[in-house]
Amino acid sequence: MIKQAIIPLAGLGTRLLPLTSVFAKELLPINGKPGIEYILEECKEAGIKEIIFIISKKKEMIKKYFYNDKFYQRIIQKKNDKRVIKEYRKILRYKKMIKFVYQNKPSGTGDAVLKTRKFIKDDFFLMLLPDDLIIKKNCSKSMIKIHNKFNASVMASMNVKKKTVSRWGIFKLKKKFSKFNHLIEDVVEKPSISEAPSNKAVIGRYILPKKIFSELLKIEPGKGQELHITDAIRSLIKKKEKFIAHSFSGKYLDCGTMDGYIKSSMEISKL
Numbered sequence: 609m610i611k612q613a614i615i616p617l618a619g620l621g622t623r624l625l626p627l628t629s630v631f632a633k634e635l636l637p638i639n640g641k642p643g644i645e646y647i648l649e650e651c652k653e654a655g656i657k658e659i660i661f662i663i664s665k666k667k668e669m670i671k672k673y674f675y676n677d678k679f680y681q682r683i684i685q686k687k688n689d690k691r692v693i694k695e696y697r698k699i700l701r702y703k704k705m706i707k708f709v710y711q712n713k714p715s716g717t718g719d720a721v722l723k724t725r726k727f728i729k730d731d732f733f734l735m736l737l738p739d740d741l742i743i744k745k746n747c748s749k750s751m752i753k754i755h756n757k758f759n760a761s762v763m764a765s766m767n768v769k770k771k772t773v774s775r776w777g778i779f780k781l782k783k784k785f786s787k788f789n790h791l792i793e794d795v796v797e798k799p800s801i802s803e804a805p806s807n808k809a810v811i812g813r814y815i816l817p818k819k820i821f822s823e824l825l826k827i828e829p830g831k832g833q834e835l836h837i838t839d840a841i842r843s844l845i846k847k848k849e850k851f852i853a854h855s856f857s858g859k860y861l862d863c864g865t866m867d868g869y870i871k872s873s874m875e876i877s878k879l
């Protein structure tokens with residue numbers, strides 16, 4: 609069973625400047641709710657019991673959001689506002705599930721994953737990238753089902769326009785397991801159009817094996833001198849570790865760019 613999830617939150621959010629110059633992008637409201645709460649809801653509904661937040665000193669605002677008890681207690685004591693009480697209770701429920709670890713240098717998603725090494729208990733765990741919202745269908749829940757069926761690692765996949773392949777990790781697929789699930793032959797981080805093995809991109813939901821940690825310790829930094837999770841996955845695939853690409857059926861919202869962020873509120877308001 610997948611019981612633990614990790615969420616890298618140390619990114620600077622430069623694609624959302626000026627909104628992120630003093631504010632954590634994951635706390636920015638999307639249709640009246642901080643983006644991170646959509647991710648937490650997805651985890652909870654998928655049966656996750658513990659969530660590890662990888663933050664940095666610059667992003668301590670995120671911790672504060674869950675540890676602002678005195679403030680809430682004072683407000684609730686002053687005015688017995690039902691809405692505030694309900695919101696505070698929700699935050700307390702999440703707080704119980706969350707652990708914080710630090711990644712103070714932005715050295716890539718692979719480096720962020722490594723920071724959680726001591727905390728992962730089971731053979732597999734879930735990772736969610738908070739820029740990627742998936743609405744209408746719980747992608748993590750579907751991926752956990754696939755993991756349970758095939759006892760393999762799973763990554764979310766979506767077709768993208770060929771001219772945008774250099775923005776994503778791109779899959780080379782092997783065998784078809786079922787309509788929405790393929791065995792992965794290879795995955796390349798942000799290839800050029802000519803290098804790209806397909807137009808099937810990695811979207812930010814991963815069920816990873818614990819083995820990924822020892823692989824991350826072995827590999828060298830890749831593009832931009834960062835340690836990429838994609839490179840560690842690639843290396844495990846070469847060692848015959850089974851990874852499945854799952855074409856999810858929910859709707860993807862890219863909240864990491866200004867254009868996508870603006871559109872995401874509109875999309876969610878239509879639900």
Ligand code: G1P
Nearest residue numbers: 737740776777809810811812838
């Ligand atoms: C990361 C991954 C990339 C993946 C993308 C999905 O890139 O490295 O493989 O396709 O998330 O959003 P980033 O968005 O951090 O540049």
